[in-house]
Amino acid sequence: MKKNILQKVLVFALTGAMAMGMLSGCGNSGADSSNTSDTQTTTDNAATDNSAATDNSAATDNNAADTATEPAADGAAGVEGYEAFADNVTLKVAVYDRGVEGVPTVDDNYWTKWVQENFGDKYNITVQYVPITRTDVMTDYALLAAADDLPTILMEYDYPKVAQWANDGYLTTYDLNEFAQVAPTYYQRMVDNNQIPYTEMGGETYFALALRPYYNTTYTYQNFVRMDWLREVGYEEVPKTYDDMVDALTKIKEAGLCEYPGSPIVTNKMVAVGADTQNYPFRTYPLNEEEWVMYGDYNVVPMNWEPTKKYLQAANELYNLGITNPEYYITDDETWKADFINGKAFNYSQYISANMDFLNSFYENNPDAELAIVPADAEYGGSYGYRTDNPFGMIICFSSSATEDELKAAWMYMEWMTQEENLFTMQWGIEGENYTVENGLPVSVADYSGDYTQGFNNSKDYWCVTIESRNAGTIEEIIAATTPTGLPQDFTQDVIDFYNKRLEISTTDYACTDAIFAVALESVSEYSGTLASLWTEYYDTLTMCKPEEFEAKYEELSQKYLDAGFQEIADERLDAFNAGNTTKLQ
Amino acid sequence: MAKSKTSEPAVKVKTTWKNAFKRDWQLYLLLLIPLALVFLFSYAAYPGLRMVFMNYKPAKGYAGSEWVGLDIFRKIFKDADFLRALRNSLVFNFLDLIVGTPIPILLALLLNELRYPKFKKVSQTILYLPHFLSWAIIGSVAYQLFKPSSGLINILIMNMGGESVPFITEKWHWAVTYLLVGVWQTMGWGTIMYLAGITSISGELYEAAMIDGAGRWKRMWHITLPGIKPTIITLLIINLGRVMNSNYERLAVFGNSQVRDFQYQLAIYIYEKGLGNLQFSMATAVGLFQSVIGVILVLLADKFAKMLGEEGLL
Numbered sequence: 001m002k003k004n005i006l007q008k009v010l011v012f013a014l015t016g017a018m019a020m021g022m023l024s025g026c027g028n029s030g031a032d033s034s035n036t037s038d039t040q041t042t043t044d045n046a047a048t049d050n051s052a053a054t055d056n057s058a059a060t061d062n063n064a065a066d067t068a069t070e071p072a073a074d075g076a077a078g079v080e081g082y083e084a085f086a087d088n089v090t091l092k093v094a095v096y097d098r099g100v101e102g103v104p105t106v107d108d109n110y111w112t113k114w115v116q117e118n119f120g121d122k123y124n125i126t127v128q129y130v131p132i133t134r135t136d137v138m139t140d141y142a143l144l145a146a147a148d149d150l151p152t153i154l155m156e157y158d159y160p161k162v163a164q165w166a167n168d169g170y171l172t173t174y175d176l177n178e179f180a181q182v183a184p185t186y187y188q189r190m191v192d193n194n195q196i197p198y199t200e201m202g203g204e205t206y207f208a209l210a211l212r213p214y215y216n217t218t219y220t221y222q223n224f225v226r227m228d229w230l231r232e233v234g235y236e237e238v239p240k241t242y243d244d245m246v247d248a249l250t251k252i253k254e255a256g257l258c259e260y261p262g263s264p265i266v267t268n269k270m271v272a273v274g275a276d277t278q279n280y281p282f283r284t285y286p287l288n289e290e291e292w293v294m295y296g297d298y299n300v301v302p303m304n305w306e307p308t309k310k311y312l313q314a315a316n317e318l319y320n321l322g323i324t325n326p327e328y329y330i331t332d333d334e335t336w337k338a339d340f341i342n343g344k345a346f347n348y349s350q351y352i353s354a355n356m357d358f359l360n361s362f363y364e365n366n367p368d369a370e371l372a373i374v375p376a377d378a379e380y381g382g383s384y385g386y387r388t389d390n391p392f393g394m395i396i397c398f399s400s401s402a403t404e405d406e407l408k409a410a411w412m413y414m415e416w417m418t419q420e421e422n423l424f425t426m427q428w429g430i431e432g433e434n435y436t437v438e439n440g441l442p443v444s445v446a447d448y449s450g451d452y453t454q455g456f457n458n459s460k461d462y463w464c465v466t467i468e469s470r471n472a473g474t475i476e477e478i479i480a481a482t483t484p485t486g487l488p489q490d491f492t493q494d495v496i497d498f499y500n501k502r503l504e505i506s507t508t509d510y511a512c513t514d515a516i517f518a519v520a521l522e523s524v525s526e527y528s529g530t531l532a533s534l535w536t537e538y539y540d541t542l543t544m545c546k547p548e549e550f551e552a553k554y555e556e557l558s559q560k561y562l563d564a565g566f567q568e569i570a571d572e573r574l575d576a577f578n579a580g581n582t583t584k585l586q
Numbered sequence: 587m588a589k590s591k592t593s594e595p596a597v598k599v600k601t602t603w604k605n606a607f608k609r610d611w612q613l614y615l616l617l618l619i620p621l622a623l624v625f626l627f628s629y630a631a632y633p634g635l636r637m638v639f640m641n642y643k644p645a646k647g648y649a650g651s652e653w654v655g656l657d658i659f660r661k662i663f664k665d666a667d668f669l670r671a672l673r674n675s676l677v678f679n680f681l682d683l684i685v686g687t688p689i690p691i692l693l694a695l696l697l698n699e700l701r702y703p704k705f706k707k708v709s710q711t712i713l714y715l716p717h718f719l720s721w722a723i724i725g726s727v728a729y730q731l732f733k734p735s736s737g738l739i740n741i742l743i744m745n746m747g748g749e750s751v752p753f754i755t756e757k758w759h760w761a762v763t764y765l766l767v768g769v770w771q772t773m774g775w776g777t778i779m780y781l782a783g784i785t786s787i788s789g790e791l792y793e794a795a796m797i798d799g800a801g802r803w804k805r806m807w808h809i810t811l812p813g814i815k816p817t818i819i820t821l822l823i824i825n826l827g828r829v830m831n832s833n834y835e836r837l838a839v840f841g842n843s844q845v846r847d848f849q850y851q852l853a854i855y856i857y858e859k860g861l862g863n864l865q866f867s868m869a870t871a872v873g874l875f876q877s878v879i880g881v882i883l884v885l886l887a888d889k890f891a892k893m894l895g896e897e898g899l900l
Contacts, residue, residue, distance in 0.1 A: 142864050145644035164864075169645035272843070327733055330755065330842050400645060529862035530667070533846075540843040 078184045079419055082412055084124040091120070091409040092151035092399075094141075096461045097131035102449075103456045106131050110452050111426065111459055119416050125409045129462075137161070145170050150399040152406045153413070155465065159198075159516045160299060160524055162395045166201045167520030172400045173204040174407065182408055183415035186466065195392050197583075202519055208414065209392035212468040214475065216388040216511055217502040219376075219495060220482065223264045223349040224359070227372035229257045240378045242314070249323045249346065260325035261346035262336075265380040266315045268349040270324055271331045273539045281381025282307040282314075286509040289585045293577040294570040297514045298387065300528050301535045302570075303561040309554060310381065315543040316550050329540045341365055347374075352495065353457055354444040356484040363488050373494045376501035385510040386502070393468030418466040426463045427470045429454050441473050446486050475499060515573070518581045523572045527565025534564055638871040644864075658871045668872070671855035674848055678764070679829040686769050687822060690776030691814070695806055697777060698784050710781075713774030725839025728767055729754065760845040768836065779821060783814035819896050827884040830876040852876060 097106045104110065107129040120127040130151040132140045138161060144150045150170060156162050165171050176199065180187035186208065190196055195209040225238060233251035235244075242265065249261050262270030267277070276298045284307070287296070295302030302308055318324045325331065340348035341361045348358060362369070377384045396414065398407055416422055428435045428442045433452045435442045444458065455461055458470060471478055476496055483492045505511055538557045545553050576582055607614055638658055640651045662668050693713065700706040716724070731738050732753035740750045753763045791809050800808065834853035841849045852872060860869025888900050 138864055139861060142644045142866070146647075146866075148647070150645070165645075168643045168864075169650070327735060329844070330729060330733060525863060526865075527863075529858055532862075533858055537843045537846050 077181050079412075079415055082123055084122065085405060085409070086124075087405075088124050088126055089405045089409045090126045090128060091153075091406060091413055092128045092130050093153045093410075093413065093465070094132050094151045094155050095129045096134045096456075098134040098456050098461070100456050104453055106455060106461070109455065111454060111462060114425070115462070118422070119413065123409070123412060125412070127413070138164075141165070141170065148401060150401060152399050152402045152410045153465065154397040154399060155394045156397075157390075157394060158299065159390070159395065160297075160521070162207060162397055163201055163517060163520040164525050165397060166204075166206050167525075169400055171206050171397045172402055172407070173206055174398060176205050179208065179411055182411040183418070185418050186411075186414050189418070193391065198392060198395075198516065200518060206397060208396040210394040210396060210464060210466050210468060212389055212391065212393035213471055214469070214499075215391055215393075216506040217499055218386065218389050219479070219499040219502055220351050220469070221349065222352050222491075222495065222498070223268055223347055223374040224371045225264060225347040225374060226252075226258075226261075226369065228368070228370040229261075229346065230372075231370070232257060238372050238374055238378065240375065240380075242380045242382070245378075245380055246318070246321065246323070250321060252346065253322060258344060258346060260344075261323055262325065262328075263318055263323055264347045264349065264374050264378075265318060266311055268347070269333060269336050270328045270345065271333050271336045272329050273536055277301045277308070277311070277535070277539070278387055279305070279307040279311045279381070280385045280387045280512055281379060281383055282310040283381075283383065283385050283512070285383060285385055285512075287512065287585060290574065290577065292512075292585050293515045293582055294573050296512070300524065300531055300566070300569060303535065303538065303566065304558040307381075309558075312539065312542045312554065313550065314381070315539070316545065316547060319543045320547055324543070326544075329544075343369070351457070352482055352484065352491075354482060354485055355446045359484050359487055367488070371489060371491075373491060373498060376498045376505065383510060384505060385512055386505070388506060388511045388513045390513065390516070394464045396465060414465055417463060423463060423466065424472075426459055428458070428472075441477055441481065443481060443485075513583075513586070515577070515585075516583045517573070517576050519576050519579075521569065521572050521576065523565065523568040527569060531561065531565055531569075534561055635870065635874060637867050638874055640867055642867040642870075644866065654867075658867050659875075662868060662871055662875075665859075667850070667859065668855060670847075671850050671852045675830060675832050675851040675853075678761070678848070678851060679832065681761075681765055682768055683822075683825055683829065685765055686772060686776070687818075687825070689769055689773045691780055691818065693773055694777040694780035694784060694814075695810060697781060698810065699802065699806075710774070710777070713777065715774070716771045717775035719771070721833070721835035721839050724767065724771060725836075728763070728840065732763060754840065755842060755844050757845045757848045760840070761848050764836075764840055764848075767840075776821075779817055780814050783817040784810055787813035816897055819891050823884055823887045823891060826887045827880045829883055830879045 095106050112127070112129055116127050119125070130144070137156065141150070141154065154165065154170065176187070189211060190199070190209055193211060198209055199205050199207045201207070227238070229252050230238065230248055233248055233255060235248050239245040239248050245263065245265060249263055252258055252261050267273055278298050291305070295305040336345060337348055337358050339345040341358060343366050350356065350358065398410055402410065417426065428444065430452050431437065433445070433450060434448050434454060435444050470481065472481060479495045479499060480492050483495050538561060541557065542550065542553055636648065637651070639653060639655060640648070641654050642651045697706060697710060700709065729737070732740070734740055734750050734752050734755050737753070739753070744750055752759050754760050787809065792805055795805050795809055830852065832851040832853040834857055837849055837851055837854055856869045856872050859865060860872065
């Protein structure tokens with residue numbers, strides 16, 4: 001029988017198609033092909049922009065890369081001196097993917113395109129955003145590092161993490177003078193805010209620091225409680241001491257207002273406890289500096305430390321009084337939020353912003369309810385001590401595989417984002433769409449959803465490369481702009497009061513920041529994972545045991561915890577302190 | 587039952603490699619695809635295994651990471667957590683095997699006895715369905731059902747005057763729940779192979795047995811079961827190879843702090859200590875250890891099956 005030609009062709013075509021399909025699975029050819037087209041368009045645009053830029057600028061030096069090491073011909077540093085790169089440069093910038101609903105795709109949306117058009121195209125740079133899973137940052141970066149595909153700009157809020165990156169070879173060192181040349185505004189701001197000491201690790205310059213305005217007051221995280229229930233049991237304001245709060249909650253439970261109200265006393269939410277625990281209100285101030293270095297950090301819980309013991313004792317009492325839901329350890333945040341919305345919980349806490357979904361839903365379900373925020377001088381742990389944030393926002397790092405041009409593009413990007421007009425547009429969006437102007441100040445449109453929808457929290461994950469919050473006007477005006485609007489209650493004054501109280505406390509010993517280490521601690525990377533899971537297990541055991549068993553169990557488990565690696569961490573921290581490699585207690 | 591033996595062809599046809607290729611080149615071309623896939627995903631990654639002898643750091647890569655010989659293995663075998671995870675993995679996987687093997691067989695026998703075809707099909711489909719549910723869904727449904735005070739089943743028990751049962755919050759109860767939900771998820775799917783085996787049994791055997799006066803039970807015992815014996819043994823050997831593995835998703839969705847003593851199995855160990863602490867060498871070393879033990883178990887089981895006069899797998 002003669003072979004059918006069609007059959008042959010089909011076999012070839014089919015095999016070919018399948019093989020190509022399969023091979024395209026390896027590597028990121030999909031992304032590559034789109035890049036090519038991107039590059040082409042950007043090159044086109046940049047070509048025109050380039051000529052325009054040369055026309056306008058006084059600089060005679062056409063090779064932009066040179067400006068990285070030498071000042072521009074006319075001495076203009078910063079954005080005015082920028083020229084387009086001769087060859088297109090790809091700038092990869094990390095951006096958190098928080099898996100939140102209702103926000104556009106993090107690496108491809110109106111605002112990423114806006115950056116490309118207004119920054120990238122101008123200087124012949126292709127800006128690519130690399131999504132980083134918010135809940136699994138370290139693994140995501142490790143995979144990128146293993147694939148030799150780290151973004152040019154890496155970012156993290158926690159110093160121990162970036163210290164580990166520096167130690168593991170993810171990062172490049174850089175020259176602050178060169179940086180100052182390309183990004184003078186950014187650099188000067190670091191100088192003005194005393195951030196330069198934090199740029200170093202082991203004597204080398206690794207990091208640049210974004211600004212965190214009002215870092216020492218941390219007023220943006222608020223705990224909302226049921227004021228109407230408190231009134232019903234005879235409290236005219238939110239109780240500020242442990243005893244009063246427990247009394248109020250017990251009465252709320254007895255009055256049948258809520259079966260398991262929960263409390264803002266230990267964990268803010270009555271859910272399975274996470275790896276980190278803030279025992280700041282349970283500490284005795286002023287702190288002993290050595291203890292502060294060894295145990296003061298909240299990422300790895302110091303289980304053997306007295307404040308943690310007090311914290312656990314409180315958790316145990318609340319559980320045994322029936323204030324805590326006996327199923328709390330198999331409850332997640334979403335369930336707790338739903339409980340609050342449905343009037344089955346006493347409190348819920350979150351970062352405040354102009355539009356807070358859970359509050360909208362809460363008032364829809366409970367139109368007659370009244371909420372209040374927990375005041376700054378509540379001292380449920382025995383003091384109103386609290387953790388001030390780091391004196392910086394994002395810690396900006398640069399990939400060890402970045403070329404000189406990529407590094408320069410990264411600095412240009414940071415400087416460009418710091419320029420007032422660019423930052424304002426990124427933070428607020430488009431007038432008449434994302435915000436309106438009232439009394440000379442921008443006000444976000446509460447429930448905007450359209451083509452210009454911003455990323456999570458007003459696109460913060462993009463502009464955090466330079467600053468941590470939106471700041472239009474005085475602190476009162478800023479608070480007014482970031483407090484939820486369109487609700488039956490207005491919390492602006494409460495938050496302002498909270499801020500003022502915190503500001504007062506911030507000058508005392510009760511405002512406590514964590515020690516920052518200028519060396520990478522091996523023991524932390526070795527044991528923190530194990531200790532985190534041990535902590536969640538032990539926390540629950542100690543919370544749910546009978547009060548009379550608490551003491552013995554605590555002794556046994558905290559010893560086990562020390563043996564599982566915490567002792568080594570404490571020792572290594574103390575060594576670093578003695579060697580002068582840490583910040584000092586202020 | 588007589589063993590089917592492949593008989594020698596009567597006429598030996600000389601086929602050269604070239605001729606065969608010329609004749610069936612399309613088929614060979616198509617074969618390239620699965621071969622390439624297997625090569626790519628099963629073998630091309632093998633060189634990566636050398637990280638078990640290194641202190642592998644992602645940014646330094648293979649070239650820059652330090653060689654440490656057997657240090658990683660020494661560290662693992664001295665680790666009390668590893669031993670606990672190993673013990674739990676072995677115990678639970680053997681229990682899974684013991685509970686999980688007979689139930690699909692029983693179910694296949696029962697399904698085979700159903701005479702009304704539509705009912706049989708519907709039952710089969712319903713039984714298969716759990717196999718297609720992800721563990722995330724099964725886990726959250728299980729929690730909704732079994733929570734100590736707000737779970738549906740416990741609410742029912744308490745309404746009838748009983749006491750709440752800690753199905754998923756006390757380790758011994760948890761162990762039973764964990765195993766039974768596992769069986770529930772896989773049993774329907776497991777029947778497919780056995781039903782296929784049953785279909786291939788000649789109908790004449792049943793007819794002959796019926797003429798000889800064998801009832802339903804006798805026919806099942808003497809014809810159906812021996813008929814699917816090779817299938818049972820093959821599946822058992824394959825499953826033995828998995829005794830060291832554990833399914834991270836299944837463990838994760840059922841986990842909570844109160845059952846960690848039992849829930850802490852190798853998959854959790856690898857994820858928390860290896861990947862969570864970015865100790866890739868360690869994670870890989872435990873993975874390799876699991877695979878090697880798995881292969882040894884398969885080989886042993888195969889040998890044992892052959893000793894018993896069965897065909898085995900290899």
